[in-house]
Amino acid sequence: MRATSGWDIRLDGLTVGYGDHVVLRDVNALLPAGEISMIIGGSGCGKSTLLRHVLGLQRPMAGTLSVGGRDLFALHRRDFRKVRRRMGVLFQDGALLGSLTLGDNVALPLREHTGLPKATIRQIVLHKLALVGLADYADYYPNQLSGGMRKRAGLARAIVMDPPILLCDEPTSGLDPVNAARMDHLLLDMRANFPGMTIVVVSHDLRSLDAIADYVLMLHDGTAAFAGPVDALRATQDPYVRSFLDRRADEDQRADVTLAPEVQQALDAWLDR
Amino acid sequence: MSTGPNILAPVTALGAATLRLLGEMGAMFLFLADGLRLIFASPKQIPKILNQVFVIGSKSLFVILLIGVFTGMVLGLQGYYTLVKFGSEGLLGAAVALSLIRELGPVLTAIMVTGRAGSSMAAEIGVMRITDQIDALDVMDINPMAYLVAPRIAASLISFPLLTAVFDVVGILGGYVTGVTLLGINEGVYFYRIESSVEMADITGGFMKSLLFAVIVATVSCYQGYFTHMRRDGVGPEGVSNSTTSAVVLSCVFVLVADYVLTSFLL
Ligand SMILES: Nc1ncnc2c1ncn2[C@@H]1O[C@H](COP(=O)(O)OP(=O)(O)OP(=O)(O)O)[C@@H](O)[C@H]1O
Ligand SMILES: [Mg+2]
Numbered sequence: 394m395r396a397t398s399g400w401d402i403r404l405d406g407l408t409v410g411y412g413d414h415v416v417l418r419d420v421n422a423l424l425p426a427g428e429i430s431m432i433i434g435g436s437g438c439g440k441s442t443l444l445r446h447v448l449g450l451q452r453p454m455a456g457t458l459s460v461g462g463r464d465l466f467a468l469h470r471r472d473f474r475k476v477r478r479r480m481g482v483l484f485q486d487g488a489l490l491g492s493l494t495l496g497d498n499v500a501l502p503l504r505e506h507t508g509l510p511k512a513t514i515r516q517i518v519l520h521k522l523a524l525v526g527l528a529d530y531a532d533y534y535p536n537q538l539s540g541g542m543r544k545r546a547g548l549a550r551a552i553v554m555d556p557p558i559l560l561c562d563e564p565t566s567g568l569d570p571v572n573a574a575r576m577d578h579l580l581l582d583m584r585a586n587f588p589g590m591t592i593v594v595v596s597h598d599l600r601s602l603d604a605i606a607d608y609v610l611m612l613h614d615g616t617a618a619f620a621g622p623v624d625a626l627r628a629t630q631d632p633y634v635r636s637f638l639d640r641r642a643d644e645d646q647r648a649d650v651t652l653a654p655e656v657q658q659a660l661d662a663w664l665d666r
Numbered sequence: 667m668s669t670g671p672n673i674l675a676p677v678t679a680l681g682a683a684t685l686r687l688l689g690e691m692g693a694m695f696l697f698l699a700d701g702l703r704l705i706f707a708s709p710k711q712i713p714k715i716l717n718q719v720f721v722i723g724s725k726s727l728f729v730i731l732l733i734g735v736f737t738g739m740v741l742g743l744q745g746y747y748t749l750v751k752f753g754s755e756g757l758l759g760a761a762v763a764l765s766l767i768r769e770l771g772p773v774l775t776a777i778m779v780t781g782r783a784g785s786s787m788a789a790e791i792g793v794m795r796i797t798d799q800i801d802a803l804d805v806m807d808i809n810p811m812a813y814l815v816a817p818r819i820a821a822s823l824i825s826f827p828l829l830t831a832v833f834d835v836v837g838i839l840g841g842y843v844t845g846v847t848l849l850g851i852n853e854g855v856y857f858y859r860i861e862s863s864v865e866m867a868d869i870t871g872g873f874m875k876s877l878l879f880a881v882i883v884a885t886v887s888c889y890q891g892y893f894t895h896m897r898r899d900g901v902g903p904e905g906v907s908n909s910t911t912s913a914v915v916l917s918c919v920f921v922l923v924a925d926y927v928l929t930s931f932l933l
Contacts, residue, residue, distance in 0.1 A: 450801050474807055482805050488798035492790075502806045505710065505813075550806075 399426030399461065400479060400557045400591045402447060406456035409439065409446050415454065415615065416442050422610045422620040426557075429584055429592040429605050431623075433637070434612035440595045441485055443612070444562055447593070449477055460558070481556035485563055485595075487547035489535040495522065496531035499550045506554070521549040524579060526572070541568045548576070552583070558591045559583065565598045577604045599640065611637070697815070697892070698885040704809065704816035711817060718821030725782040726829055733778055734771075734833040738840025741765055745841070746849050755849075759856035760863035762841035763834075767864060767872045771834040772826075773925050776879035779822075779829060780917040784887035787818055788913035791891030792906035800892070815892065819884040826880035827873055834872070871932045878928060882920045887913040 402424040410416040416439040424430040432440050445451045446458055449465055458465045460476050468476065489498045499518045503509060509517075522528050525545035535543055548564060564580070565573040580592055581604075594601070602609070602623070609626045611619040613633050619626055626634065635641075652660070705711060745761040791814055794800050803810045838860065845851045890913040894905045 445801075448801075448805050450804065477805065478807050480805065482802070484798045484802055486797065488802035490799050490802070491793070491797075501808070505806070505808050 399589045401426040401461065402430075402558070402591060402593065403459040403462075404456070405459070407443075407446070407453050407458055408455040409442055409451070409453050411442075417612060418616050419456070420610075420612070420617045420620075422617060424591065424593055424610065425608055426591045427584070427589045428607035429580060429594060430608040430610060431602055431606040432593065432595045432610045432612065433597055433602065434618075435637075436597070438612045439615070440612060441562055444560060444593075444595055447560060448480065448482060449473060478554075479556055480558045480560060481551035481554060483544070483547045483551045483559075483561040483564055486540070487535065487543035489543055489546055489550070491535055494532050494534055495527060495538070495546045495549075498535070498546065499531075499553050502550070502554050517553065518549075521553050522546070524552075525549045526575065541572060544568065545572070545576070548579070555587070557587070557589065558593075560593045562595045563597075564594060565596060565601050573598065573601070574604075577601050580605055599638070613637075694885055694889050697811075697889050698819070698881065700811050701815045701819045701885065701888070704812040705820045707809070707812045707816065711812070711820070714813070714817035715820045715824070718817045719824050722779065722783040722821055722825045723829070725786065726779045726825075727832070729778050729782060730775060730829050730833050731836055733774060734836035735840040735843075737770055737774060737833075738762060738766065738837030738842075739844045740840075741770075741837070742841035742844030742849075746845055746851070755845075755851055756855045757859055757863075758841065758845045758851055759838075759859035762845070763838050763860040763864050764868060766834045766837040766841075767868050769925075769929070771830045771837065772872050772875035772879060773921065775826065775830045775833045775876065776883055776921045777918055779826065780883050780887070780914055780921070783822075784883045784917050785910050785914050787884070787887040788891040788910045789906055791815075791888055792894035792909045795892065795894045796902055796906060810892075815888045818888055819881065822880035822884035823877060826876040826883075830872065830876040867932075874932075875925065875928055878924055879921050882924060883917045886917045886920060890916070 404420050404422045404424075407420045408415060408418045409420075420443070432443065434440055442451070446453055447460070447465075452466055457467075461479070463472070463476060465473065465476065489495070490501070493501065496515070496518050499521055500514050503514045503517060507514075519528055519531060522531055525548050527542060527545055527549065530538065530542065530546075535546070538546070544564065544567060548561065551559060551561070559580075561580075564576050568576060577600075580594065583590060584592060594605070596602070606623045609619060609621065609623050610617060611626070611634060618631060619629060619634050627638070629635075705715070741762045742758060745758050746755055749755045749757055749761065791800075794814070800810045800814070803813055842853075842856060846853050846856050890909040891906075894909045895901075897905045897908060899905075900908045
């Protein structure tokens with residue numbers, strides 16, 4: 394394993410869940426600094442839950458989680474906040490503040506944490522919104538936008554403080570192919586322009602995996618099915634990894650879509666057939 | 667012995683509910699202490715507080731005017747027919763003004779503001795909780811207590827006394843409308859009796875009540891919204907709806923209980 398450097402994220406025997414319901418057990422991985430790590434896995438396998446732990450919003454049931462070599466859950470409140478200030482986050486549904494316009498949402502961290510003049514803030518905000526293709530929407534409220542637009546605005550807010558750690562929960566889901574590709578390019582540009590930036594992307598978009606991933610953590614069946622560089626992922630013969638990459642459903646998991654006769658009858662009656 | 671648990675069940679349930687309520691009240695006190703401390707966290711709080719004062723005022727002012735006038739008019743009517751039996755209808759002004767300033771102004775204002783602004787505090791913060799907005803604030807290193815709760819408590823402390831004063835004034839005018847305009851009491855007597863009977867202590871008492879009620883309503887409403895996700899009686903939108911209901915019901919109950927306790931100290 395590589396030596397700890399910069400703002401890498403290390404999971405050691407991490408077990409996470411809600412109450413006493415375990416979602417993921419004994420996950421080990423090192424998401425390296427300066428690269429794009431992708432957390433992939435089926436819907437509901439615990440990707441967002443894992444991300445909430447990296448953000449320190451939830452405590453793990455067992456194991457440790459270190460960010461930049463510091464055990465996140467052993468830090469004092471002050472030091473913990475210092476680490477978390479390094480993180481920019483895109484939540485799965487954007488989590489924009491509904492009572493503020495897009496511009497005010499993106500400006501919020503700058504307003505709260507810096508004494509920059511209004512005009513400068515406005516300029517930064519418009520620049521970040523332009524990066525995600527929303528420069529014309531600064532005065533719209535989040536619920537006046539589509540889901541994909543909210544997601545892009547969420548990314549603009551996540552990068553407004555130029556954080557060395559960027560965490561994105563499904564940045565491309567709900568986007569059309571053009572905007573999805575644009576999102577991928579944005580992440581690649583960020584990696585190129587900010588050397589040492591740790592980018593973690595949760596996704597099940599295989600095209601993004603091909604386009605941007607350097608390192609992959611694949612979750613399956615309540616644990617890590619694979620953790621390593623993307624080339625090693627392609628070489629692996631693990632059957633679940635192969636079926637995921639080949640976008641194939643197991644034959645024995647094919648659902649039976651025929652209806653029971655009495656259900657069919659009831660539906661026919663309702664449809665006047 | 668098989669009946670033992672059945673007989674004890676209601677007692678156990680009552681005990682558990684009482685313990686839960688006490689625990690929750692303790693948690694609300696800590697919540698309030700944190701909120702009060704954070705009012706002074708930074709000068710950036712001032713615009714947020716003013717904005718909330720505007721929100722509370724614009725939501726509640728009209729209903730306060732309406733309820734105030736009618737309360738005063740009813741007091742005038744009831745007071746007149748009671749006092750006239752003793753031939754002392756001249757005291758009507760004093761009766762109306764004292765009931766309003768000492769009791770009805772602060773209490774009815776608090777209950778009206780609970781319905782208008784308290785419920786929307788609970789609902790708004792509750793929605794922010796279930797849509798990750800509060801987590802997003804936390805992650806941006808913006809303390810959600812300082813950003814959402816402290817300005818609402820401060821704004822309530824400013825607006826409750828003002829709205830109570832408005833209620834008292836329009837109530838006294840409402841009493842004037844029934845007493846003087848409709849029932850023919852002498853105008854000079856009405857106002858003279860107010861002036862000679864209302865003391866500064868009555869006004870301070872009413873003022874203190876309105877401050878206490880402000881703290882109660884803002885704390886209970888924000889608390890219910892803030893912890894929507896911890897509710898056991900519903901998740902998601904249902905949780906928000908239950909939080910809003912609890913905010914209104916608990917605020918009103920606490921206001922009336924606190925009113926009794928404070929009144930017994932003041933008298
Ligand atoms: N608040 C919660 N309380 C209890 N269980 C939860 C909660 N949130 C999620 N879960 C459970 O945790 C598991 C993982 O959920 P999570 O949201 O992390 O999935 P995900 O991998 O992000 O899925 P998707 O790709 O659909 O976003 C699910 O089985 C879900 O039922
Ligand atoms: Mg998810």
